[in-house]
Amino acid sequence: MKNSHENRTHKITFRLNDQEVKFLDEFSKSAGISRSDTLRNLIRKIQGDASIIKTDKLLQTLNELAAEQGRVNNNINQLAKHANQYSRVEELDPKVFVQFNSLLARYLDYQEDMNRTFRKIYKSLS
Incomplete structure (x- = not known):
């Protein structure tokens, strides 16, 4: 079984404002995971949840x-x-x-x- 990190070849960079980064950091800390893992989990949630609405x-x-x-x-x-x-x-x-x-x-x-x-x-x- 391949390590899930082997497939990660794309680096994404984007900017957040102070409020957004504070929220991301607090959420990540409370979940006990890194910022990257928080964002990966969000992507997985969006991929598997058709009920996400604009x-x-x-x-x-x-x-x-x-x-x-x-x-x-x-x-x-x-x-x-x-x-x-x-x-x-x-x-x-x-x-x-x-x-x-x-x-x-x-x-x-x-x-x-x-x-x-x-x-x-x-x-x-x-």
């Missing part, structure tokens, strides 16, 4: 979804307000109520799906 893009997408959800909620509230203010209900076409109820049911299904997805995302990040 959080900045995820947070931007979640923010956009939340904003869209807010707009949808506002539209539903406006529709309900107009329906409540309409004094001649008997003159309304029953098809409007059927269509509204259908769309609201679809919206509630989508809302449940979104909530389940958000819970899965939260669990995977925590």
